Amino acid sequence: MKRPLINFAFYFSAFCVFISQSIYSQTDPFVFGDRLPDAPELAASGPFPVGVRTLELIHANQPNIQESNGTEMPVYDRPLRVEVWYPAQENPDAKMAEYTDFLGTTTDPTRPLKAFTFPGRAERNAVPDTSQGPYPLVIVSHGYLGSRVLMTYLTENLASKGYLVVAIDHTESTHxxxxxxxxxLYHRPLDDLFVLEEMDRFNQPEEGNFLSGMVDASRTALLGYSMGGYGVLNAAGAGFSPGFVGAFSQMTSGSQLLATRSLSDPTYPRTVDPRVKAIVALAPWGMQRGVWDSEGLQSLRTPTFFIAGSEDDISGYEDGVKAIYEGASNAERYLLTYLNARHNVAPNPPVSPDLDPADYMHYSEPVWDEERVNNINQHFVTAFLGIYLKGLDYGKFLDLPEDSLEETWTGFLPRTSIGLELRQARP
Incomplete structure (x- = not known):
């Protein structure tokens, strides 16, 4: 039986893309986030050149849990270093930024703390493009331990599509x-909300900041991985359970600080910021540890896109991420599942095959190709934020059969959506 001509056209097209990218890679090495030949449609970079800058913020008069001694809670001016990616003006002489991150630990002499660098596709200190601003704001929160440059494949990609993206180095939570x-546990959601306030402030002309006219904080998304997912869910309305508040109190010699992030505190619902229009929670931690109960999850009303591995061994799946998705019954929500994947469905790939195995596994996904995961995340996050922050007509990329084996998903090349599931539910 003859094969349909469309198969030949598909394979010929894919071959041409592969050849063109192979030629491209000879002069321009692969960078985290670059589009592979089999990447889904919305993984492609957007029309904007990307700029990047580092800012130092200070959140004044915060509880200093790090230095607490069990009898009193000191306060301090909490430093937060953030990386800001933004649409930039075209510069033919632009040199791409390098990022610095760390591996190893400060406690294990067999794995000493080591810095490493890797290239990006953003220009350091580029001139902002205000012509189409202000741009929707995306605040990014890393895992524990992690860093603000853990997901540059996604932060640069979103900035190229007309978003103002800010990733936080959460103090006392990095390598x-x-x-x-x-x-x-205490500072994550508060860091996110503080950065939202600062970005809104920097947008004001009287501040004289390079972000003036660039930030539309009224259209904000919070995006978090692992402990970052824990933080963004609470920041958006998922109040902590009484049992978890009690466990925190025991951990901190009786401190009731975390109670303010629980529904037991009548002021907590008023901290849910109406400017936050969407949440992306990648492998969010906490459900297996009793962080939320049914009441806390039902208090989440912000549209949320969950991403998880079906074999997540850190946050859990059936009794972890999937249970959060099912319990958040008052929110419009999606759950993208990588079948057989574990916890690392969010970060950049490992930087080298020669890493210490523990360092390598901190970033790697043992079943899925990490660069392909990055492309798929770019696609779905673009679709979700496009709908909820920009009002774009991207519904076809999310209105899909749950099982990708039923038919090739919209936006994917034939045969390439295998191994994925997408659930969706509304209140």
Missing amino acids: ENPGKFAST
């Missing part, structure tokens, strides 16, 4: 600056 886990 370079690890700290007490209790500090991470």
Whole structure:
């Protein structure tokens, strides 16, 4: 039986793309986030050149959990370093930025802390393009331990599509600056909300900031991975359970600080910022540890896109991410599942095959090709944020059969949506 001509056309087209990218790669090495030949449609970079700058922020008078001694809670001016990616003016002489991150630990002498660099596709300190601003704001929160440059494949990609993207180095939660886990538990959602306030402030002309006229904080998304997912869900309305608040109190010698992030505190619902229009939670941590109960999850009303591996061994799946998705019954929500994947469905790939195995596994996904995962995430996050922050007609990329084996999903080349599931639900 003859094969349909469309198959030949598909394979010939894919071959041409492969050849063109092979030629391209000889002069321009592959960078995290570059589009592979089999990437889905919306993974492609957008029309804007991308600029990047580093800012140092100070959140004044915050509880200093790191230095608490069990009898009193000191306060401090909490430093937050952030990386900002933004649409930039065209510059034919632009030199692409390099990013610095860390591997290893400060506590294990067999894995000393080491810095490493990797290239990006953004120009350091580029001139902002205000011609189509202000741009919707996306705030990005890394895992524990992690960094603000853990997901440059996504942050640069979104900026090229007309978003103002800010990724946080959460103090006391990075490789370079690890700290007490209790500090991470308390500060994550508050860091996100503080950065939202700062970006809105920097947009004002009287501030004289390079972001003036660039930030539309009224259209904000919070995006978090692992502990970052934990933080963005709480920041958007998923109140912590009484049991988790009690566990935190025991961890911190009786501190009731976390109660303010629970529905037991009548002021908590008023902290849910109406400017936050969408949430992306990649492998969010906490459900297996009792962080949320049914009431807390039902208090989440912000449209949310969950991404998870079906074999997540850190956050859990059936009793972890999927349980959060099912419990958040008052929110419009999606759950993209990588079948057989574990926890690392969000970060850049490992930088080298020669890493210490523990460092390598901190970033790697044992079943899925990480560069392909990056492209798929770019596609779906673009579709979701396009709908909820920009009002774009991207519904066809999300209105899909749950099982990708039923038919090739819209936006994917034939045969390439295998291994994925997409659930969706509305209140």
